[in-house]
Amino acid sequence: MDAMKAVKILCPTGHLSFTPLEPDSFHRGCELAPDFIAADAGSCDMGPRPLGADQHVSLEAWQRQDLEYMLLASRRLGVPMIIGSASDTGTDRGVDQFVDLITDIAREHRLPPFKLAAIYSEVPVAELKRRLAAGRRIEGLDGRPDADTTTLERTHRAVAVMNAEPMRKALKSGADVVIAGRSSDCAIFAAPLLNAGFSPAISYYTGKLMECASFCAEPFMGKESIMGRVQGESVEVTAMHPGQRCTPASIASHAMYERTNPLREYVAGGYVDMTDCRYEQVDPKTTRASGARFVTDPVVKVKIEGAGMVGQRRLAIVGIRDPYTIGLIDKAIAWGRGKLEERFGPAGESYQCFFHVYGRDAVMGALEPSPPRQPHELCIVVEALHRDAKRAEEICALGARNLFYARLPEVKGTAGAAAMMSDEILIGEPGYEWTLNHVIPVGDPLELFRFRYHRVDANAREEVTS
Amino acid sequence: MSATLRELASTIRSKNAGVDHITFDIIFRSRENFERVRDAGVITRDTMAALYRVEPSRITHFVVYEPGNAIKFTIRRSRPSGSPGETDVFGSQQYAPLFDIAVP
Numbered sequence: 001m002d003a004m005k006a007v008k009i010l011c012p013t014g015h016l017s018f019t020p021l022e023p024d025s026f027h028r029g030c031e032l033a034p035d036f037i038a039a040d041a042g043s044c045d046m047g048p049r050p051l052g053a054d055q056h057v058s059l060e061a062w063q064r065q066d067l068e069y070m071l072l073a074s075r076r077l078g079v080p081m082i083i084g085s086a087s088d089t090g091t092d093r094g095v096d097q098f099v100d101l102i103t104d105i106a107r108e109h110r111l112p113p114f115k116l117a118a119i120y121s122e123v124p125v126a127e128l129k130r131r132l133a134a135g136r137r138i139e140g141l142d143g144r145p146d147a148d149t150t151t152l153e154r155t156h157r158a159v160a161v162m163n164a165e166p167m168r169k170a171l172k173s174g175a176d177v178v179i180a181g182r183s184s185d186c187a188i189f190a191a192p193l194l195n196a197g198f199s200p201a202i203s204y205y206t207g208k209l210m211e212c213a214s215f216c217a218e219p220f221m222g223k224e225s226i227m228g229r230v231q232g233e234s235v236e237v238t239a240m241h242p243g244q245r246c247t248p249a250s251i252a253s254h255a256m257y258e259r260t261n262p263l264r265e266y267v268a269g270g271y272v273d274m275t276d277c278r279y280e281q282v283d284p285k286t287t288r289a290s291g292a293r294f295v296t297d298p299v300v301k302v303k304i305e306g307a308g309m310v311g312q313r314r315l316a317i318v319g320i321r322d323p324y325t326i327g328l329i330d331k332a333i334a335w336g337r338g339k340l341e342e343r344f345g346p347a348g349e350s351y352q353c354f355f356h357v358y359g360r361d362a363v364m365g366a367l368e369p370s371p372p373r374q375p376h377e378l379c380i381v382v383e384a385l386h387r388d389a390k391r392a393e394e395i396c397a398l399g400a401r402n403l404f405y406a407r408l409p410e411v412k413g414t415a416g417a418a419a420m421m422s423d424e425i426l427i428g429e430p431g432y433e434w435t436l437n438h439v440i441p442v443g444d445p446l447e448l449f450r451f452r453y454h455r456v457d458a459n460a461r462e463e464v465t466s
Numbered sequence: 467m468s469a470t471l472r473e474l475a476s477t478i479r480s481k482n483a484g485v486d487h488i489t490f491d492i493i494f495r496s497r498e499n500f501e502r503v504r505d506a507g508v509i510t511r512d513t514m515a516a517l518y519r520v521e522p523s524r525i526t527h528f529v530v531y532e533p534g535n536a537i538k539f540t541i542r543r544s545r546p547s548g549s550p551g552e553t554d555v556f557g558s559q560q561y562a563p564l565f566d567i568a569v570p
Binding site: 049277310362 | 493534538
């Protein structure tokens with residue numbers, strides 16, 4: 001294995017187009033002749049709405065610009081480009097949108113013909129229902145119960161999270177550009193490495209270290225490129241920005257980012273065990289990491305992410321300055337809740353209404369250890385949800401205005417207990433919830449994914465069979 | 467002499483770990499500071515549960531991460547990120563109460 005040729009992967013951004021990538025360090029990386037250019041374009045960090053509503057949160061102008069930098073470099077250097085979790089959520093819409101953008105960019109720049117593979121990862125809720133009806137388990141992750149028909153009824157859209165296998169297949173077919181639906185971040189980097197003959201351990205581990213681009217370097221900077229050079233069972237990660245360096249501390253601390261267990265990285269089919277990993281500085285900007293192991297699961301379980309709409313959402317903003325009302329704010333809110341219940345019944349059945357008390361504990365809620373006893377002023381955001389928009393508006397208005405009319409003993413300011421920033425009720429986007437954070441067992445890691453191949457040239461995009 | 471965690475750690479952060487958890491990282495640049503905090507017993511599953519006023523069982527992971535000179539723990543959210551009623555979609559503003567922890 002040590003005799004095997006080293007493979008270099010350039011990663012320009014940790015979440016393509018969430019904000020635009022920085023071109024200087026990317027071009028510097030391109031000068032070092034990478035074998036692959038790869039980036040993750042999605043996340044479940046932004047909450048359930050983008051998936052549930054099937055919308056992207058990255059601006060299309062930035063998506064286009066980031067894809068353009070990558071595509072032009074990939075075609076100029078003649079190396080494949082791999083994008084995972086297209087358009088934030090990795091739904092079929094996201095994959096199609098990126099395929100269209102790539103086609104458009106190719107046309108604009110009159111690029112020579114290339115092969116594009118699109119991998120779709122959306123799973124129809126009906127398909128999940130079929131599996132459940134056939135007695136197959138949809139197993140809850142992170143302490144969630146297994147999904148039942150009620151869980152699926154609440155789900156409007158779901159994606160399966162692929163490991164490296166679908167992207168490996170696309171690359172093996174000769175694809176120059178791979179646009180994948182929802183993917184494990186590390187799989188985007190593991191796919192070309194596995195195809196080159198590297199072990200699952202170093203392949204997925206490299207992906208884990210590289211997936212957030214410059215976040216693994218110091219000092220803190222986003223959207224700057226990094227290069228990973230994989231040889232044998234180790235990877236050397238180098239910061240491409242002149243002011244950044246990869247150090248054992250920065251790489252090790254990144255390995256623990258955004259996961260519950262800093263020593264394990266899970267993908268469909270197993271996990272990377274980082275218990276015995278070692279980090280050494282090899283030059284001022286580069287750290288070598290090694291020592292990962294891969295533990296294979298006996299059954300491949302693919303993660304399913306699902307989101308569903310809870311209701312239409314309306315918001316109101318109310319300020320309070322009267323120290324007496326502030327001291328009794330919980331009583332004022334309770335009185336307002338009582339009025340809502342008189343009119344609409346108990347909260348939680350047909351509607352929800354939240355009072356976020358900014359200036360006291362809105363940010364942390366029940367986790368707040370030291371809410372101030374007597375804040376100077378409060379901002380209360382009233383958030384109401386109902387499946388009917390008009391009713392949501394009514395609930396929100398009543399919740400907000402009853403802070404104004406709150407009946408508290410000995411109130412001196414009888415002209416109103418609250419300041420309305422404006423009397424309008426703000427129209428929120430519908431509220432969504434994560435309904436599925438589950439896994440389903442599969443016989444084949446390709447089972448839930450669909451492939452389309454295109455020959456793209458400056459004049460046309462033509463679907464090809466494989 | 468006693469110091470605060472804010473003075474000893476180089477990074478104190480919170481962030482989503484999936485949609486159901488918020489994970490907290492306390493990272494030290496100096497091995498000496500890391501060992502001082504690690505051995506002081508002020509950051510444990512129980513002290514963190516008390517600080518954040520949750521049952522210890524809601525601290526689903528507590529790890530002393532030697533290779534990273536770091537201590538890491540994870541709290542299960544009361545509802546998934548971004549649900550109606552949630553106010554910290556990224557889980558990124560839950561670390562502030564750690565700053566003032568006194569370390570002997």
